[in-house]
Amino acid sequence: MPMDAEEIEKLIKEDFPDAIVSIEDLRGDGDHYAATIISEAFAGKTRVKQHQMVYSSLKGRMGNELHALALQTSAPNKA
Amino acid sequence: MLDDTTRERIQNEVDANDVLLFMKGTPVFPQCGFSAAVIQVLSHLQVKFSSVNVLEDPDIRDGIKQYSDWPTIPQLYVKGEFVGGCDIIREMYETGELKTFLEEKGLHSEPAA
Numbered sequence: 476m477p478m479d480a481e482e483i484e485k486l487i488k489e490d491f492p493d494a495i496v497s498i499e500d501l502r503g504d505g506d507h508y509a510a511t512i513i514s515e516a517f518a519g520k521t522r523v524k525q526h527q528m529v530y531s532s533l534k535g536r537m538g539n540e541l542h543a544l545a546l547q548t549s550a551p552n553k554a
Numbered sequence: 555m556l557d558d559t560t561r562e563r564i565q566n567e568v569d570a571n572d573v574l575l576f577m578k579g580t581p582v583f584p585q586c587g588f589s590a591a592v593i594q595v596l597s598h599l600q601v602k603f604s605s606v607n608v609l610e611d612p613d614i615r616d617g618i619k620q621y622s623d624w625p626t627i628p629q630l631y632v633k634g635e636f637v638g639g640c641d642i643i644r645e646m647y648e649t650g651e652l653k654t655f656l657e658e659k660g661l662h663s664e665p666a667a
Contacts, residue, residue: 522642523624530625538625543588545641 477505478540483533490532491516501545509545518550525549560617568631572661573603576618577628580607588640589628595647601656633659 480498487496487510494514501507510529517525525548530537537544568574573596579585581593581603596603608615608627619625622636630637632655637643646652 522645523636523638526639526642527623535625538619543626547641547645 478508478536479505480508483508483510483541483544486534486536487512487529487532490528495551501543506542508541508543509547511547513549513551515550517548522548556617556620557613560613561621564614564617564621567606568634571604571631572633572659573601573656574631575603575605575628576608576614576631577605578607578609581605585609586627588626591640592628592630592643595643595652599647599653599656601661632656632661 480500484496484498488494491512491514493516494512497511499509501509512529516528520528526546529544529546529548533541533544575581575589575592575596577584577586577589577592579589581597584590584593593605606614608618615627618627618629622629624636624639626639628640630639630643637652637655638646643652646655
């Protein structure tokens, strides 16, 4: 059962309440999304660690219901 | 759960190859767009690499995800270190970070011709 964007955003925000999340449906099949996530929690972390944090917020759906989620993660830049 | 035999097999592969890509398919016949994208990056950088076709080995296909705590394939390892999946490799390539990283690891890469 593919996922919809709101559900993905809700799951991510549960683990990252401060996050700015934007989700793009790449193919309209509920299976291939791109997500840009900005959160303080990523500060000082490697990209691998940042993405692992997002995958764990999806509670095991990544690689199962959700086939592809192109991630762009970053901490808010202190301009 | 990742059994010891599979963990050992993965560890041996990762230790035995400077640059190792766990992928779906082979470099000549990638079976998935994301695996193909990483192959393209490595070819552009003209880096020597080995690959493991996880489609031919279900134990490795699942085991590698627990080994690195990363839920998807492809997965790139350089000198035993998990570098990332398709998004991260592509991002590092576009920013030039991947080339620098490989050179720092003594894996000299020619500039894309």
